[in-house]
Amino acid sequence: MMKERYQFQKTIETEEELRSILGYPSELVKNKVITYLDHHCKEFISKSPFVVMSTADKSGSCDVSPRGDQPGFVQVLSEQQLIIPERPGNKRMDSMRNILSNPNVGLIFLIPGLGETLRVNGKAKLVMDDELLDAMAVKGKKPLIGIGVEVEECFIHCAKAFKRSGLWEPSTWTEKKLLPSPSKILFEHAKLPNTSVESIEERLVESYSKRLY
Template identity: 70%
Template sequence: MMNKPFKDFSQTEEELRTLIGFPSELVESKTITYLDHHCEEYISKSPFLVITSSDSSGKGDVSPRGDMPGFVKVINENYLVIPERPGNKRIDTMRNILANPNVGLLFMIPGLGETLRVNGKAYLVKDVDLLEQMSVRGRAPLLGIGVEIEECYIHCAKAFKRSSLWEPSSWADKETLPSAAKIIFDHAGLPGSSTESIEERLKEGYSKRLY
């Protein structure tokens, strides 16, 4: 077994609390167990979220979801639905939900540092009438991820401020960014493929198979 590079660990909550301390009364009190009008408004303006899930053994995964603002449908204060658009067909999130329904959502609005965190139980939804309401370009999603709300709260902007994520002046030049095609080529190692052929596949998918 490979030796871990870490020498000192925190292994109890008591030790963590000694190091970190306790949340303020405001932080303790801000969690609610339903979607109020503030949460619904946030979701209606959010074009992007990440969803965390884990399988029956606890192995975790995080996956992005994005579309036009308001793509996530709020059914009522207790339920929302995320349309499942075409992807890479790994279905990691959906397989995890079948084994373990607990999920976490992090909604983001570009330019806004505060995020909305929603935790709950997920279901793979096939209701045709509901999915038709989330059609784009005449195409309804085949499935949706329904979430029963257990808790939600606004998360502060410190991480976004530290990272300057929404500040264009902090963004690297596109020419210096990692190439997805090169990474996939090296990782997959498929005979007969090339960085150029993978780049073309990516471009085709982005232009023709978003919905």
């Protein structure tokens, strides 16, 4: 049984109130932000197989979406530019539709086993330059679209979230048989007629094995 909607009683309304509770960043934290991709950032991106991208539409409604491929799949074009290949997905196009009305994006690059992440913020556009798309081809298949980002700021983010969660530590992982079932979730959320958990599982397996690129 679902609980009744909780009514928040105490909320913070101003930055001044927030600062009075949590304080201010150190000089190191305040000064770690740079406005371009230096050699450290380029190396980090070249070793990252996974990036999370946040976007919002013109009304401010937000979305966050993962992108992943072999390390270095996000290509650095210059100190101020990078490009992310848009591989085949579910065709919702949440991120790309948002970018069309609001170019602001936030990226978090992850490297398996490393607790620190690289955060990059900037403005994005959808690009179709053949020379760029050709360079991102995999198994003879090039992306139809790339997400180009004009970098405005980037900085390293500490590992505390990964330390607390034990994300990279296999000993903390839940047994596979106890994990939530994506097929069951899709079945119960979509409620499509003439569909079963098994048929959805088959569709997922087929998609993952044949339509990654």
